Amino acid sequence: EPEVTQTPSHQVTQMGQEVILRCVPISNHLYFYWYRQILGQKVEFLVSFYNNEISEKSEIFDDQFSVERPDGSNFTLKIRSTKLEDSAMYFCASRVLGGWNTEAFFGQGTRLTVV
């Protein structure tokens, strides 16, 4: 069964460092997303990406964040200068073209710990 793959599963970084979280969406999917879940809290939308551009972003997704689909298979989330409050589980998701009545498929997540 096709699945969304995220690497690494766990990343520890020092405050102020740049991190790149990587995702391989399901191959025929065309919408891509990043969400985050701070420990014990709800899953929050960060950004959606379609046709090589951002479709929507939340207020969390400030200038420190960027996304890229560098090679047609990977989908990355970059945090330029990490802060302690960026510590969270980050989920990548993808969805097939078909609109809002289709479900998003989620990866296993990357746990980011900023120290």
Place this chain on the structure above:
Amino acid sequence: AQSVTQLGSHVSVSEGALVLLRCNYSSSVPPYLFWYVQYPNQGLQLLLKYTSAATLVKGINGFEAEFKKSETSFHLTKPSAHMSDAAEYFCAVSDPNTGGFKTIFGAGTRLFVKA
């Protein structure tokens, strides 16, 4: 705007008892609704989805949910709880109002199953 509200951040049942997790939605259009499950230290797995084909939706692991428009509800049930059902459950709605069709999550309900 689309939103979901989950009533009860924690629910505890005995093994073999009925599971009922409550979700109410708010939507400006006919909603597309989902239940996801998150097992400890894992990603988000789709349990079931409502996309207007039938009001009673059956999902994996014996779960089902009923869409009730008059009550704006989409409660999740399982007739007999199993220890392996202990997890966090998220009700979610798809947002049709933006090009990215993001998924909006409720705050989650943690299910505890007692032996």
